[in-house]
Amino acid sequence: MRVYLPCTLPALARVAGAGELGPAPLTGYAVTPALIEWYVSGDTEELEYVALTEAARASLRMLAADRADGVEVAARRVVVAVDVPDGDVTVRPDLEERARVRLDAAVPSARIAAVHVDEPEAVKDVEAAIAALPAADLGDDDARFTVDGAEANELLWYATQEIPDLIG
Template sequence: MRVYLPCTLPALTSAVEAGGLGPAPLTGYAVTPALTEWYASGDTEELEYVALTEAARASLRLLAADGAEAVPRRVVLAVEVPDGSVTVGVDLEERATVRLSEPVPMTKVAAVHIDDEYAVADVEAAIAALPASDGGDDDARFTVDGAEAHELMWYATQEIPDLLHP
């Protein structure tokens, strides 16, 4: 099953050094039955894009939690995991949310999605606006949405060292 895991550049560095992502449980995003039912008109590619977008939102929250330590670029890892290690239906508010019961070795990472450097200013603004956005401020929500307007770039796994050490 394809699962999208939210990440940051420092967390990706740690995962590479450790040889995988963990410990379990890990929260990810995938094409779940609830997502398919809710987004009835979409094909598989569209549904995977929705799951990727949810993971990018979660990456933004990870960046906010990391504070100044993390480079303000959203990172999402696309991983292939056995269906048996995935629990679906863990969060009714987020139809694409899944839990992974096992750590994910780096060999299961299929691709890395990351913000282009041009998105950094909008991601920084979105991080600063998150608390107000969560409080219902429409202007802050607009700022957060501004970061989401940037498409994540796709990188093959062999390009990870270049992402970590530009």
């Protein structure tokens, strides 16, 4: 199963050094039965894009949390796509996020299929979205619009052999 794991550039550097994504449990996003039911007319590619987008939203929250903890982190969303056995994935149908899943074990780097990262030109929109998150969470429509604005930026696709260039 293809699972999209939210990440940040510093976390990706730790993955490269450790040789795995972890520690478990890991929250990811995938094409789940609930997502298929909700998105009735979508094909697999469209459904995977929805899961990728959910992971990018989670990456934005990781960036905000790092900043709140005083960690210097580039305002670029990162999503790591991994291929894992279906049995390693726990689907949570009770959650509002239809694509959300849990991995109960760390994921070896060999299972990374690709990495998706904001292009440098997206930094301004991602910075604004990070700043707007608290107000958006409280229901401010203008702040939600700003957060959604980060999603207007497509994540770029990188092969696994390009990870050293991303973190270098």
